[in-house]
Amino acid sequence: MTKVLTDARSIRIKGRSFLAVVLSPDLPLDQWLVRLDDLASRSAGFFLDRPVVLDVSELSIKKAELKQLIDDLAERKVRIMGIEGARPSQLTPEMPPAMKGGKPAADVEVTARESDPEAEAESEAVEQTPIKQVEAQQIRAITQSLVIDEPVRSGQSIIFPEGDITIVGSVASGAEVIAGGSIHIYGTLRGRAMAGSIGNTNARIFCRRLEAELIAIDGIYKMAEDMDSSLRGHAVQLSLEGDTIMADILF
Amino acid sequence: MGKVIVVTSGKGGVGKTTSSAALGAALAQRNEKVAVVDFDVGLRNLDLVMGAERRVVYDIVNVINGDAKLPQALIRDKRLDTLFLLPASQTRDKDALTEEGVERVIAELKKYFDWVICDSPAGIEKGATLAMRHADVAVVVTNPEVSSVRDSDRIIGMLDSKTLKAENGERMEKHLLLTRYDSNRAERGDMLKVDDVLEILSIPLLGIVPESMDVLKASNVGAPVTLADTRSAPAQAYFEAARRLAGEAIPVTIPGEKRGIFGKLFGRKAA
Secondary structure (H helix, E strand, C coil): CCCCCCCCCCCCCCCCCCCCEEECCCCCHHHHHHHHHHHHHHCCCCCCCCCEEEECCCCCCCHHHHHHHHHHHHHCCCCEEEEECCCHHHCCCCCCCEECCCCCCCCCCCCCCCCCHHHHCHHHHHHHCCCCCHHHHHHHHHCCEEEECCCECCCCEEEECCCEEEECCCECCCCEEEECCCEEEEEEECCEEEECCCCCCCCCEEEEEECCCEEEECCEEEEHHHCCHHHCCCCEEEEEECCEEEEEECC | CCEEEEEECCCCCCCHHHHHHHHHHHHHCCCCCEEEEECCCCCCCHHHHCCCHHHCCCCHHHHHHCCCCHHHHCEECCCCCCEEEECCCCCCCHHHCCHHHHHHHHHHHHHHCCEEEEECCCCCCHHHHHHHHCCCEEEEEECCCHHHHHHHHHHHHHHCCCCHHHHCCCCCEEEEEEEEECHHHHHHCCCCCHHHHHHHHCCCEEEEEECCHHHHHHHHCCCCHHHHCCCCHHHHHHHHHHHHHCCCCCCCCCECECCCHHHHHHHHHHC
């Protein structure tokens, strides 16, 4: 018998990545646990709400010992979301699932706050524990934006390599706007706009009215005379496809 | 304390000097004390347009250098008691102006006058930047054609960055004075339309002065157009602009279109 699929919609499965904290215990385990307790006392609540992966690849222990370790961690309110580097013989169905394909990230720093023990109230510590996450910082840098509330005048140049530029006003003939990210112009673009100046091929240029002298994305540029004349005077979005600047009329 | 107005444009030949003289005379006819200061050192013209070229003894450079006192250099207009001219030096160049000197002269003028009108030289160099430096209000003179509009845009950018007001984080009040406007040519598309210029420059409109032979005639007889022929169309436009500068809210009439009731009323009053 063949199954009849009544609903044509398929289930969409998406991938997503999170940054997990990896614990790599070493032998003897009781001493490692003492060091973990010490770390936790200096930085209370560090493991709360944080995905934790247990890396046992360097650890030669039996199934029972691993189970005990997981229980010991649970007692310390450290919940394990997965186990990395375990042999199948070490795992039981009750244990957290085995994980593979992890990509290394920068070390997570746990700062000691010994000088002021009273301030180690749990909630505060959670807030204040500075965590250095290189990847997260990069993401934040890209989403940074500069908003300009007035027209950009002839002879002015706005340079913002850190991210997007939004201009509520026009960009005059003889003015230039250079962004590391995208450029949004709620007005007429008469001057030059250069997006993705630090090598961002996903950068785009948006403007309410295109009258530009020059536009560029990731170093690929187009002069006014190379532009399709039907785009002039329209609200336009410009993006990069390969080595070609593509233009779409908005609205 | 008086208000300091800079009349500027970037581009030359658009009507800065004509407008400085005309606005000065128009404000002076409201019985307010006005000093018009020529910053175009080396290429002075304001004395000619105001008919004072044979009365210049000392000039702004003499005052800055301490060779003369300010009252010695100021020339009172023969027709209007409240209108004064501080001429520029013709034999020197812009480098004769110093920042401290200009600051001192402007500060002193502000004490005695209700309005100090600084006629800026063309360009974006020292003369122009010093003329705008201490201003409270800027009048940007623009012709309805692309090169003048772009230069004005550049000057507006400088007004927002290089003036004392801008450096103190305040906003410079800027007004657009559209001069040499020819409604027929604008209609034919030979000239930019008022709306196009306003859209590009996006500053409030102070007035539209029509292209007219009356302006040239007035210059030739050495009188501001607002003194030479008060009933002429350009004079009317300057009178209205002066009233707006003084804070009156009156609608701007585009020359060639039917004149509003305010223009008619004011026309009779001024005559």
